[in-house]
Amino acid sequence: MTNGVPYETAWQNYQTGSSDPVQFDDSSKESLLKQFHPDYQTNTTTTLQIGANQGDVCQRQLAQVLQSNSLIDEVDLAGASIVDTDVLIIGGGGAGCAAALVATENDARVILTTKLRLGDCNTVMAEGGLQASVGVDDTPQQHFEDTLRAGYFKADRKLVSQMVMDGPDVVRWLIQLGMQFDQESEDPFASLSLKRAGGTSAPRILSFRDYTGLEMMRVLREAVTYRPGIEVWRSKPVVELLSNEFGHCAGAAVYDMRHRKLMLVRAHAVILATGGIGRMHLNAFPTSNHFGATGDGLVLAYRLGAKLRELDSFQYHPTGVSYPRHLAGSLVSEAARSAGATLLNGLGERFVDELQPRDVVAASIIRECEEGRGIDWDGQVGVWLDTPRLEQQRPGILQRFGSLRHLAHKCGHDPAEKPFLVYPTLHYQNGGVVIQRNGSTSVPGLFCAGEVTGGIHGRNRLMGNALLEIMSFGWRAGVAAAGLRHNAPHRRLTIEHVHKWQRELTLAGLPLDNHGPQLYPDYANFNLRAHIAGEI
Amino acid sequence: MDHEPITIDVEGRSVTASPGRSIIEAVWEAGHVHVQGVGCLGGVCGSCRAIIRRADSTEVKMVLACETLIEAGMQVTFVPFLERLSDHPYQIDSFKDTWQLVSQVNQTFPEAAHCRHCGGCDSACPKGIKVERGVNLAVEGQLGAAGDIFETCIMCNLCSHICPEFIDPNHLGLLVRRVVPSLVVRPFNLMQRLNQLERGELYFDYEAPEASTEERD
Numbered sequence A: 001m002t003n004g005v006p007y008e009t010a011w012q013n014y015q016t017g018s019s020d021p022v023q024f025d026d027s028s029k030e031s032l033l034k035q036f037h038p039d040y041q042t043n044t045t046t047t048l049q050i051g052a053n054q055g056d057v058c059q060r061q062l063a064q065v066l067q068s069n070s071l072i073d074e075v076d077l078a079g080a081s082i083v084d085t086d087v088l089i090i091g092g093g094g095a096g097c098a099a100a101l102v103a104t105e106n107d108a109r110v111i112l113t114t115k116l117r118l119g120d121c122n123t124v125m126a127e128g129g130l131q132a133s134v135g136v137d138d139t140p141q142q143h144f145e146d147t148l149r150a151g152y153f154k155a156d157r158k159l160v161s162q163m164v165m166d167g168p169d170v171v172r173w174l175i176q177l178g179m180q181f182d183q184e185s186e187d188p189f190a191s192l193s194l195k196r197a198g199g200t201s202a203p204r205i206l207s208f209r210d211y212t213g214l215e216m217m218r219v220l221r222e223a224v225t226y227r228p229g230i231e232v233w234r235s236k237p238v239v240e241l242l243s244n245e246f247g248h249c250a251g252a253a254v255y256d257m258r259h260r261k262l263m264l265v266r267a268h269a270v271i272l273a274t275g276g277i278g279r280m281h282l283n284a285f286p287t288s289n290h291f292g293a294t295g296d297g298l299v300l301a302y303r304l305g306a307k308l309r310e311l312d313s314f315q316y317h318p319t320g321v322s323y324p325r326h327l328a329g330s331l332v333s334e335a336a337r338s339a340g341a342t343l344l345n346g347l348g349e350r351f352v353d354e355l356q357p358r359d360v361v362a363a364s365i366i367r368e369c370e371e372g373r374g375i376d377w378d379g380q381v382g383v384w385l386d387t388p389r390l391e392q393q394r395p396g397i398l399q400r401f402g403s404l405r406h407l408a409h410k411c412g413h414d415p416a417e418k419p420f421l422v423y424p425t426l427h428y429q430n431g432g433v434v435i436q437r438n439g440s441t442s443v444p445g446l447f448c449a450g451e452v453t454g455g456i457h458g459r460n461r462l463m464g465n466a467l468l469e470i471m472s473f474g475w476r477a478g479v480a481a482a483g484l485r486h487n488a489p490h491r492r493l494t495i496e497h498v499h500k501w502q503r504e505l506t507l508a509g510l511p512l513d514n515h516g517p518q519l520y521p522d523y524a525n526f527n528l529r530a531h532i533a534g535e536i
Numbered sequence B: 001m002d003h004e005p006i007t008i009d010v011e012g013r014s015v016t017a018s019p020g021r022s023i024i025e026a027v028w029e030a031g032h033v034h035v036q037g038v039g040c041l042g043g044v045c046g047s048c049r050a051i052i053r054r055a056d057s058t059e060v061k062m063v064l065a066c067e068t069l070i071e072a073g074m075q076v077t078f079v080p081f082l083e084r085l086s087d088h089p090y091q092i093d094s095f096k097d098t099w100q101l102v103s104q105v106n107q108t109f110p111e112a113a114h115c116r117h118c119g120g121c122d123s124a125c126p127k128g129i130k131v132e133r134g135v136n137l138a139v140e141g142q143l144g145a146a147g148d149i150f151e152t153c154i155m156c157n158l159c160s161h162i163c164p165e166f167i168d169p170n171h172l173g174l175l176v177r178r179v180v181p182s183l184v185v186r187p188f189n190l191m192q193r194l195n196q197l198e199r200g201e202l203y204f205d206y207e208a209p210e211a212s213t214e215e216r217d
């Protein structure tokens, strides 16, 4: 990347520049994406050599962990204690919690194990809101069509149609659990306030202020914690799934961080709800995601034989913080652009219609920076997100954005006085594990829900559909998994699939000393073997 | 800008890192393993609670380590996850009778009436929430106002840890926030849509032209 316009010059240009409406030529959207969007760069992808998606295109870093060797071996299993449950849920975000609550409602005993603590996840960070078609001038049909269009018609229709029809019921369920949503007035019967997301045909975003995910997660966390029948384990990442003699999923190997030992869980059904991949920092991008978003679920499911999809499609949110460095990647909500905030380059000029889909806006910012029109602030490069002029045009508007003001405060500026320096941030994994309507995968006994799955968003996700998805599919997977509780217990708990996998790795000439899943980002200096051995 | 490395003290270890780093980043940059007590890294999960004292200050402060920048001579101790001493389990659907709401809330959190007005909770809160006031309003029965006070609470539990009466202020706050939607909020547009769905009035066309015409490969 060329360094761009030095901060002082850019700041002068900003002050003299104008934000007059500019006409943009969008005839060249496709070539813009091809040239600047990270997904489209040939050097960022490769072809998978082994597994259910052999021959498919996959992002390079992701391919490396998908084709990795297990973190554990047969000797590790000997002596590990075994715990039995009906349903094992892996991941303590929104999808995992929804699944846990519904599975207990269906009389299953649940263990929910999570790498960090319950609620340390992407769900708690969501700001913008959740889509559900409740408006009078809106229908589930429109929601269906908008979702398909946004995803370039690559989504699985049967999943999308079920999800949009679940929408209103999801909202009722959340309200009954005690979640608040913004309403048109203080009256308890007042309609839910609706906002329009980019690329949709009707206002459909339900939110609570600009911290919808926090409100959702604290309610879910409390409900799960107090619900009899759910045992919550924290600081216990799953390091491998277990298989029975038929290759079905039979449970998981869990690492107890506090006691430095492995334990085995035998379950009639396993629900993977491990979320996304932001902390893999694909293509060296900063991320908006929580600390545990290292793609573990994809690696675990793939090794056991599950089919994945859209492994080369990721969402880069256009407006991640670029300066200061320690906040790089933190999200400035799309709400700012929806309200009218513009993007300006180092010359003080607008360069894109800010309400274009996220991939287009992100690619435009990358173009400005690569072509030297970005702003270089102490080595951090980006473009301005012009909150001061938004505040001038609509005085008081920034008051409505509590999270945005808090973030500006952390960056050390007043958003009414100074713009944010922003650059695209790795935000969401569009694809993931292939599922059926009830969350089942191609491996019997293994269910998936939430960001770890693919098929709902095609190649691009509409804002607000992720929070709906995690509830809708969390429920569905919870019901289906609970339905297996009367099956005979698995007789054998093995890692046979790992041995088979190791043979495939060897045949393909792939290294055996590349281990996964990653569990924590590299910069946190963790190593499982060294940790078990008490060396770190 | 000053680029000289900064040294701080983290649980008795001396940690040196570049300026402009958060406490967590500094620990990583110095090569230490640090994976527990890290969560969203965005200031909303309450995982990275730390107690700090700045070099020039006698004040001991509770902060979030993901959003606190290192300063020369700062002393830091992380607050580990503590199982709560007292616990106030309830099922939200056991709150049914709105006339009994206030007394049921008080029965669920009986210690709240014994608040000593010591302000410990307020000084512990990294989000600047008026916790004590929220507790007192809840006891008085002003449930809406009490709930609003906890609007930005990240459930870090620091107020619960510090409260000498084991009130669990943030959990009380969350309960009063939850009972209102659970029992009384029934938005018109949502109810109308649910009724339409129940009556099967919404026809769904899987193959509508808008859902397929633009199909590309």
Ligand SMILES: Cc1cc2nc3c(=O)[nH]c(=O)nc-3n(C[C@H](O)[C@H](O)[C@H](O)COP(=O)(O)OP(=O)(O)OC[C@H]3O[C@@H](n4cnc5c(N)ncnc54)[C@H](O)[C@@H]3O)c2cc1C
Pocket (backbone or CB within 6 Å): A090, A091, A092, A093, A094, A095, A096, A113, A114, A115, A116, A117, A119, A120, A121, A122, A123, A124, A125, A126, A127, A128, A129, A130, A131, A213, A236, A237, A238, A239, A273, A274, A275, A276, A288, A289, A290, A292, A293, A294, A296, A297, A331, A427, A428, A449, A450, A451, A452, A463, A464, A465, A466, A467, A468, A470, A517, A519
């Ligand atoms: C900053 C931000 C803002 C967003 N805003 C919106 C929005 O406004 N609207 C919207 O619809 N979507 C939004 N999204 C996307 C949405 O929040 C997520 O896609 C969604 O919450 C994912 O939920 P989940 O339950 O699948 O995963 P998560 O909530 O991320 O939960 C995954 C859980 O699995 C755990 N885990 C991971 N690996 C392991 C392992 N090996 N063993 C055990 N546990 C493990 C994690 O620690 C975590 O607890 C946003 C995302 C971010 C990051």
Ligand code: SF4
Pocket (backbone or CB within 6 Å): B046, B124, B125, B126, B127, B128, B129, B131, B152, B153, B154, B155, B156, B157, B158, B159, B160, B170
């Ligand atoms: S849990 Fe208590 S201390 Fe923490 S943010 Fe909420 S009110 Fe403040």
Ligand code: SF4
Pocket (backbone or CB within 6 Å): B114, B115, B116, B117, B118, B119, B120, B121, B122, B131, B132, B135, B162, B163, B164, B165, B166, B167, B169
């Ligand atoms: S810490 Fe407890 S006793 Fe003290 S003011 Fe807060 S709620 Fe009351």
